[in-house]
Amino acid sequence: EAGVTQSPTHLIKTRGQQVTLRCSPISGHTSVYWYQQALGLGLQFLLWYDEGEERNRGNFPPRFSGRQFPNYSSELNVNALELEDSALYLCASRKAGTGNTGELFFGEGSRLTVL
């Protein structure tokens, strides 16, 4: 069974540009989560999608947005990039119906560098 896959693995952008990160969850998982892991910091919750809808959002500005497609894959978009957006962006998926006890399965992340 394939795990959570993310693309691209690495990318470099300049300030003011826009970026799109992609995530494919484990087959059968309907929930997708996005986290930001800045250097030296823990994981900060960005977004949670379930069944195509945005269910919860972390304390990030509106230039961070995303969507979930009918096949449950997801995109994270970041507009007007700033230097402090440089981080590892992690996607995770969770099986439906597991509530707050279920495990999140993480991808290996997309490392974004903003110059």
Place this chain on the structure above:
Amino acid sequence: GDSVTQMEGPVTLSEEAFLTINCTYTATGYPSLFWYVQYPGEGLQLLLKATKADDKGSNKGFEATYRKETTSFHLEKGSVQVSDSAVYFCALSAQGAQKLVFGQGTRLTINP
């Protein structure tokens, strides 16, 4: 709001030493508690979990007990190996919530 506080790192130990990484939490109700591990160059993976008070999660020689009275979920291992070198994250998922709230992570290095 919900939060997790972990012992600050980095932590450096010799092989076969005893390991404790402290984790305390703040949450309403009865959260589920998790330890995740991030090996160099890899994504996070679940190490162990406990979903109710007094439960003990265990895996790969690691253990943690859900202590409601002290709001803690400390990670322990009796004899660490070089291969245990990684970053360890404590996390909670609050009752009725879906997202995981993570601590800041503790970098562990084991020297041979």
